[in-house]
Amino acid sequence: MGEDKLLLPINGVPALVMAVTAFDRCADVGELIVVTRREKLEAFGRLLEAAGLKKPLKLTEGAATRQGSVARGLAQTDACCEYIAVHDGARPFVTPEQISECLERAVEFGAAALGARVKNTIKRVGEDGFIEGTVDRSALWEVHTPQIFEIGLYRRAMERAAESGAEYTDDCQLVEAVGHRVYMQPGGYENIKLTSPEDVIFARAIAEKRAHS
Secondary structure, three states, X not given: OOOOHHHOEEOOEEHHHHHHHHHHOOOOOOOEEEXXXXXXXXXXXXXXXXXXXXXXXXXXXXXXXXXXXHHHHHOOOOOOOOEEEEOOOOOOOOOHHHHHHHHHHHHHXXXXXXXXXXXXXXXXXXXXXXXXXXXXXXXXXXXXXEEEEEHHHHHXXXXXXXXXXXXXXXXXXXHHOOOOOOEEEEOXXXXXXXXXXXXXXXXXXXXXXXHOO
16 A cells, blocks of 8 residues: 555544444444554554544554464453454444444354455466356355454464464454354445555545445
8 A cells, every 4th residue: 555554544534543433333342452563552542542432442562463463452352351353444434333233143153254245256267377267156255344253262263273373364264263153244345445545545435425325
């Protein structure tokens, strides 16, 4: 992106603030934990303090990997925490309602994630650049966040990964590795992740639409 995507203003509001505010406004969320690089802790702390959040907020330094960073966030949870919701700060358009719906499924099944059905035709391409076949998209989903887990299950999955030395870039994979199935909760196509400059154009359009709806 060429700049910190969490600080990108989406119609005047930094993406990180939008994402954290959605959880702050969700009645089912008890506390907020933001994990980031050491050099960002102070700046993010000031930014979120100015946002007027209502829920208790903790900031903690991340690790070299996503899995390690989530483990550090997990270590900061309150002793009474029953479920942990892992969310990308670069997904600013999740709603409190979507968070609650995903949590309901996590309570029912132990693990759930927001996602959306794949809309485009997916091709399998070989190393030589030629199409080798068409993938049946009827069962394909994009996995989004939050990904919500019963905290005991998540801790067991973390411990198993640490023992085996496995590193996962997706928290669903982490839990699937201990044999637990994750429910996919439909979340819609507006829950985009800011990854490339084009995403900022889409993000501002979504924010504009929501402002006038």
